[in-house]
Amino acid sequence: MNLMYTGFPGFITSQLIREQLKKQQQDEIYVLVLSTEIEKAQAEKEAIIQEYPTVSIRIIEGDITLPSLGLEEDMVKKLQQKIHVFWHLAAIYNLAVPKEIAWKVNVHGTNHVNEFVKEINQLERYMYFSTAYVAGTRTGNLLETELIRPESFKNYYEETKFEAELLVEDLKQELPITIIRPGIVRGNSTTGATIKFDGPYFLFNMIDRLKKLPFIPYIGRTSATLNTVPVDYIFEAVTYLSTLPEAVGKTVHLTDPNPHPIQEILRAVTLQITGKTPKGHLPLGVTRVFMKNKTLQRKLGVEYESLDYFTWDASFDTSVISELLKDSSIQCADFIDTLPAMAGYYEEHKNRKEYHIQIN
Numbered sequence: 267m268n269l270m271y272t273g274f275p276g277f278i279t280s281q282l283i284r285e286q287l288k289k290q291q292q293d294e295i296y297v298l299v300l301s302t303e304i305e306k307a308q309a310e311k312e313a314i315i316q317e318y319p320t321v322s323i324r325i326i327e328g329d330i331t332l333p334s335l336g337l338e339e340d341m342v343k344k345l346q347q348k349i350h351v352f353w354h355l356a357a358i359y360n361l362a363v364p365k366e367i368a369w370k371v372n373v374h375g376t377n378h379v380n381e382f383v384k385e386i387n388q389l390e391r392y393m394y395f396s397t398a399y400v401a402g403t404r405t406g407n408l409l410e411t412e413l414i415r416p417e418s419f420k421n422y423y424e425e426t427k428f429e430a431e432l433l434v435e436d437l438k439q440e441l442p443i444t445i446i447r448p449g450i451v452r453g454n455s456t457t458g459a460t461i462k463f464d465g466p467y468f469l470f471n472m473i474d475r476l477k478k479l480p481f482i483p484y485i486g487r488t489s490a491t492l493n494t495v496p497v498d499y500i501f502e503a504v505t506y507l508s509t510l511p512e513a514v515g516k517t518v519h520l521t522d523p524n525p526h527p528i529q530e531i532l533r534a535v536t537l538q539i540t541g542k543t544p545k546g547h548l549p550l551g552v553t554r555v556f557m558k559n560k561t562l563q564r565k566l567g568v569e570y571e572s573l574d575y576f577t578w579d580a581s582f583d584t585s586v587i588s589e590l591l592k593d594s595s596i597q598c599a600d601f602i603d604t605l606p607a608m609a610g611y612y613e614e615h616k617n618r619k620e621y622h623i624q625i626n
Contacts, residue, residue: 267390268348270296272330272379273355275303275310277461278395278451278497282353285501286508287318295321296345298328298335298356330356330375335382346386351508354379355395357430358423360623361571365422372426377433383441391442392434393508398447398493398521398582400428405579410447410519410586420574435517442514444507448500449521449582450575455496455599458611463567463621466494466601469535470612471567471622477540484529486550488577491525492601499598503587506594518587522598528576534602538609550577563625 269286273279274297283295299307304327311323326345329336337345356379358371376394383392401408402416402424413435419425434445452467453460463471476482500520507513526534536544550573556562557570591597615621 267350268294268296269351269353270298270345270349271353271355272298273353273357273395274299274325275307276355278500279353279355280310280314281497282355282501282504283314283323284317285505287314287321289505293322294348295323296326296349297323298326298330300329301327330378331370333378333381335378342382342385346382347388349386350388350390351393352379352383352386352389352391353393353395353508354383357395357427361421361423362569362626363421363423368422368426369429372423373429373433376430380433380437384437389441391444391508391514392437393504394431394434394443394445396431396434396445396447396517397424397427398449398519399424400431400447401580402428403578407581407583408519409583410517413517420578421571438515444513444515445517446500446504446507447517447519447521447582449493449495449519449525451497451500452494452601452604453496453608453611454498455604456498456607458604458607458609460497460611461621462623463612463616464569464623465572466492466531466535466608467612468568468572469532470539470609470616473536473539474612474616475566481542481545482536482540483546483548484532484544485548485553485576487547488528488550488579490528490575490577490579491581492528492531492575493521493525493582494601495520495522496599496604499596502596503591506596507590510590513590516586516590518590519582519584520587520598521582521584522601523584523588524600525581526601531601534605535609538605560625567622567625569623569625 271279307325334342358368402419404416450465503520533543563570
């Protein structure tokens, strides 16, 4: 099959390509790359070819925020004649993203991708990466079969991914689509490898930078869970789903079916990094007041917006994905079990600036 991807040379897209090469599911690979990312994309392409010398990867300079993905008409027609599976991963993932940028990339960009994909002649699958957090501020048990507009969203990332998923959902009667809703992505379950210390790594940053204090407190009093998934689970699951006929027309939660309470995660991470358990509780309201200070956010390496997930009382149902994966050996590794690998990788790379989110 000939495959095309947006989101290259991003970590998830790059590693997903490797996973599929491992499974030998492709003939030619086309990657849509922004002009500003061409040099990085070329380096990543060469790295992949070193691992898989027979692979054919073609870098296509383009932009999902432009009609026809910013491509000349001849190139558009050529690609639409060749592609069998289209993977749309490009998006702005930052929780603090401004509204205008989020809408331009996540919503308008997805609309342009949809229009491109609709004209692919031999399309066997359109794999679209959404997020489990399209649920916004809804609470309770959230189903894979639902796409309900919440009363509000915690940030523009959630809002624009919801709007984008609506656009893809509308095409399910027309195209062979599978919608993927990942939870918060963490490093590889075996090696701990990642390229970005966000999500659960905000806790690592905070605890590492406070570890000289006499003790580190729990934050608030909540029974909320934190749903994180190792990136290798995502690669394996979506690669499997992309060729599974039963996955056509489905939306799936790639989330942890057995997530840990956030207080348990805070305890485990604190113990892993400092050798001591947390003591006492710092009220969430007090934490929010302090964390509005940008200087403190930068000092602790924590985005203010991440606090919204500390008390969000919701769970993700995984009935659909469990049924689809039942004949495979693919499972989501437990957070606590993979913590030593995560912490080891974090410790090795925590002083490298490129791993950390720039807090503006």
